Amino acid sequence: MIPFLDLKAQYQQIKPRVDEAIASVVASAQFVLGPEVTRFEDRFAAYCKVSHCRAVNSGTSALHLALLAAGVGPGDEVITVSMTFVATTAAILYSGARPVFVDVDPVTWTMDPALIEAAITPRTKAILPVHLHGLMAEMDPIMAIARRHGLVVIEDAAQAHGAEYRGRRAGSIGDLGCFSFYPGKNLGAYGEAGAIVTDRPDLVHKLSLLRDWGQAAKYDHVLPGYNYRMDGIQGAVLNVKMDYxxxxxxxxxxxxxxxxxxxxxxxxxxxxxxxxxxxxxxxxxxxxxxxxxxxxxxxxxxxxxxxxxxxxxxxxxxxxxxxxxxxxxxxxxxxxxxxxxxxxxxxxxxxxxxxxxxxxxxxxxxxxx
Known part of the structure; x- marks a missing residue:
């Protein structure tokens, strides 16, 4: 029997370190966000070669919050692809916007840049390319189109941890990049987890608010937010795995x-x-x-x-x-x-x-x- 994926084999390789990291979080009682999550955010931002990372509870949440932070909302359209997991489309709908699909390129199997401009309307607010199977979409032409039309670009990099396009890491080219750390991913947590990365300081504060009930401080809710925080245990596990x-x-x-x-x-x-x-x-x-x-x-x-x-x-x-x-x-x-x-x-x-x-x-x- 050759399984499609063998997470048990990976665990055996790093078991002592993972067990110690989990026990440390349990002993500290820092179960939601906390120092392990903050440490992971710093490390993953550096790995993606960006300035900022905000950890959340799933890749779907990452996409949802990235869209909201970018100002996408009801009445807007977001251009993306249909060759993806449904979470990409669901997140657009969660924001109140409408997904507009374009076909993929037959060679790279990712978004075909030649089809984007024909899909743009006065309601288009963002382009959301998907890096499929670990290969990044052709980002230079996508970014050129977006800048020409004043559109935000959000990378769905859920399958592309560490992938590169012309020397630039997945998540670092668009305005925002979204990752999933579902257990089977190349960098996987021991449960659900995700992250948003960006070089735009104007979006980081909003992301921090949105993932934690819109709180600027405890019980000071300055905007409607969500319970999208990363668990401390997931942060600890991911910190171990960052070394590998x-x-x-x-x-x-x-x-x-x-x-x-x-x-x-x-x-x-x-x-x-x-x-x-x-x-x-x-x-x-x-x-x-x-x-x-x-x-x-x-x-x-x-x-x-x-x-x-x-x-x-x-x-x-x-x-x-x-x-x-x-x-x-x-x-x-x-x-x-x-x-x-x-x-x-x-x-x-x-x-x-x-x-x-x-x-x-x-x-x-x-x-x-």
Whole structure:
């Protein structure tokens, strides 16, 4: 059995330090925010090469607060993509705005900058690109369009901790960057957690207020806010993991390179990161016809493959009222029907990778016959 993800293996590697960090928070009784969270904010801001970080209780909360801090509200429109987890769309709706989708590029699988300007209307307030699977969107043209039209850019970097675009870290290029530390992420907490990073000092104070009931001081609520604070235990766990994030990232990249070599002669669509990007491989996805049968075959063989994502947001029942239909975004829909995510995590061995590829080739051959 080769699981899709093995968090237990990661825990065994860092168990003494994690156990000590958690026990320290329990002993201090600093359970909400507190010094471990503040320390993590400083470290993660430095890691992303930005000036400020505000830790929150989930990646969804990060997106929601970033939109609110940027002034997005009812009547506004936010341009984003449908090839993402539904949280991206949900956060826009939470703010009172309307998501406006554009298709993704068939090579990078991220937002196609060439389609953005046609989607801009007088109601457009922000652009929200999604860094899919660990590869950053083409940020330079996106930023150029945003500045030309006076729009805010919020990066959904939930899958892109440490990813780079022309030497700049995910979250550092747009006005705000949003991260998830869901346990399965490249940098994962032991529960729900998230963060917003920015170089804009005018937004940091508002983010601090919004995540803590709008309080400027205890019982002094200066604006409507939310209970979006990070737990102290999550801050402590993340501080331990910050010491490993780069080595884990390089391990993922080495595993992806091994997959690339073994799959070089196969007729599967594979990630094609531009030379100017650092892909951090939160997901290693390929594209192939007959995907569903291949997936079932792999699972029967003990290979924990998956799909990210099988139904794009614009075709989800929950968002039917947005008015989109099948055929509106052909690249997104094609990818959703062909994507297959292979196991990738730092502890995966070369032998594991070889076994995954062997079973994949066998399953694909059976499906082709």
């Amino acid at each position: 994030i780069e080595s884990w990232t390089e391990a993922r990249r080495a595993i992806a390179a091994h997959y690339d070599r073994l799959l070089a002669k196969c007729e599967f669509a594979r990630p094609q990161p531009p030379a100017h990007s650092r892909h951090v491989y939160h997901v290693y996805a390929i594209g192939l016809s007959g995907r569903d049968e291949v997936l079932r075959s792999l699972q029967k063989s003990g290979i924990g493959a998956g799909i990210h994502y099988p139904v794009p947001v614009h075709l989800q029942k929950a968002y039917a009222n947005l008015g989109y239909h099948a055929g509106d975004f052909p690249v997104t829909e094609h990818l959703a029907g062909t994507f297959l995510s292979l196991p990738i995590y730092p502890e995966l061995t070369p032998e594991n990778v070889a076994e995954v590829v062997t079973q994949l080739e066998r399953a694909a051959l059976v499906e082709a016959v």
